Amino acid sequence: MYTYPFKLEKLINEISKLPGIGPKMAERTAIYLLKKGQPAADALSEALDGIKDIKFCNICGNISTLDTCAVCTDEKRDKGVICVVESPEDVITIEHTGKHAGVYHVLYGVINPLNNILPENLKISSLVNRAGAPDVREIILAINHTVEGDATSLYIADAVKTVKPDLKITRLAKGLPTGSDIKYADEITLGQAILERKEV
Amino acid sequence: MYTYPFKLEKLINEISKLPGIGPKMAERTAIYLLKKGQPAADALSEALDGIKDIKFCNICGNISTLDTCAVCTDEKRDKGVICVVESPEDVITIEHTGKHAGVYHVLYGVINPLNNILPENLKISSLVNRAGAPDVREIILAINHTVEGDATSLYIADAVKTVKPDLKITRLAKGLPTGSDIKYADEITLGQAILERKEV
Numbered sequence: 001m002y003t004y005p006f007k008l009e010k011l012i013n014e015i016s017k018l019p020g021i022g023p024k025m026a027e028r029t030a031i032y033l034l035k036k037g038q039p040a041a042d043a044l045s046e047a048l049d050g051i052k053d054i055k056f057c058n059i060c061g062n063i064s065t066l067d068t069c070a071v072c073t074d075e076k077r078d079k080g081v082i083c084v085v086e087s088p089e090d091v092i093t094i095e096h097t098g099k100h101a102g103v104y105h106v107l108y109g110v111i112n113p114l115n116n117i118l119p120e121n122l123k124i125s126s127l128v129n130r131a132g133a134p135d136v137r138e139i140i141l142a143i144n145h146t147v148e149g150d151a152t153s154l155y156i157a158d159a160v161k162t163v164k165p166d167l168k169i170t171r172l173a174k175g176l177p178t179g180s181d182i183k184y185a186d187e188i189t190l191g192q193a194i195l196e197r198k199e200v
Numbered sequence: 201m202y203t204y205p206f207k208l209e210k211l212i213n214e215i216s217k218l219p220g221i222g223p224k225m226a227e228r229t230a231i232y233l234l235k236k237g238q239p240a241a242d243a244l245s246e247a248l249d250g251i252k253d254i255k256f257c258n259i260c261g262n263i264s265t266l267d268t269c270a271v272c273t274d275e276k277r278d279k280g281v282i283c284v285v286e287s288p289e290d291v292i293t294i295e296h297t298g299k300h301a302g303v304y305h306v307l308y309g310v311i312n313p314l315n316n317i318l319p320e321n322l323k324i325s326s327l328v329n330r331a332g333a334p335d336v337r338e339i340i341l342a343i344n345h346t347v348e349g350d351a352t353s354l355y356i357a358d359a360v361k362t363v364k365p366d367l368k369i370t371r372l373a374k375g376l377p378t379g380s381d382i383k384y385a386d387e388i389t390l391g392q393a394i395l396e397r398k399e400v
Binding site: 001002003004005006007008010011013014015017018019020021024025027028029031032033034035037038040041042043044045047048049050051052053054062063064065069070071087088089091092095096098108 | 201202203204205206207208210211213214215217218219220221224225227228229231232233234235237238240241242243244245247248249250251252253254262263264265269270271287288289291292295296298308
């Protein structure tokens with residue numbers, strides 16, 4: 001029986017290790033690259049090689065070109081307000097809003113015991129250390145509103161309060177998205193929006 | 201405003217060129233590789249480098265380690281029956297059935313004028329040449345049962361018949377999949393299965 005050449009099987013196998021890519025999609029991607037030819041594969045290889053020059057900030061853990069990231073070294077950013085996020089993608093998304101002038105702290109996940117992600121696997125102890133600094137006034141927990149996100153937020157709030165009991169700790173507001181239609185809102189979001197209604 | 205390091209942007213850009221991968225998934229994949237570290241990226245780079253050693257068979261167009269593929273050089277395969285497929289993935293799928301003892305011809309697509317894929321962009325003329333050889337007895341059109349697939353099948357049948365009017369040209373049977381439930385079958389498939397019913 002005919003099978004793919006060994007080197008193609010190897011490429012399919014490597015591609016299928018990527019998140020969200022199943023064996024069929026890996027096969028299609030490998031054959032796509034094969035049809036595109038060596039220049040396309042070389043461009044991807046070269047980009048992959050660039051990974052060695054990318055670092056993680058030694059303060060906030062965010063992705064950086066230098067040992068300390070552009071946000072942490074920026075004189076204009078307010079070091080007193082730390083926005084805690086799950087992933088580097090969230091930093092970019094929040095930066096696009098232009099509403100956060102402080103610094104960040106990237107956890108790289110949320111507590112999820114079923115998937116063996118425990119507090120010690122996340123960058124929580126370094127956050128507690130940072131929060132203990134005298135100039136820190138607020139921790140914004142910009143963690144997703146999921147069961148795991150809620151548990152992680154509670155855990156962090158407890159941990160931070162042990163070192164600095166009167167520190168202001170906030171979470172992002174829950175409610176209806178801007179431009180959304182009430183009749184299409186899910187019950188939980190709408191219920192929360194009613195409970196947390198604001199005076200106009 | 202903080203943005204990703206240039207080399208990470210470049211990697212995201214290269215990954216987003218792959219089929220079926222949007223900008224958000226490319227971002228997630230790049231950060232996944234970054235977190236995995238250089239060895240994971242190197243393994244993928246090395247696999248990509250293997251593409252240069254993979255060839256396309258000079259007879260059937262299928263993927264091959266040598267100039268002519270393992271099927272076309274196999275003495276035991278029946279060179280008189282050519283199975284025409286859209287892609288190399290289809291060759292593997294048909295090989296797994298063990299029901300085709302002949303050879304293949306890979307078109308690399310179907311005719312689709314809306315996407316600028318015309319007969320001359322597909323490996324149709326080389327198929328017509330092969331079909332003209334005196335030992336070829338049958339062309340099996342194992343092309344998907346889609347509108348474009350039907351049009352391509354008709355086009356190929358016409359083209360082949362101009363060089364060899366009495367050649368047997370077949371298409372794969374349409375009908376209900378094995379193990380399927382009639383009440384869940386779509387109307388077109390079920391209708392076709394009724395029209396093409398067979399005596400038991």
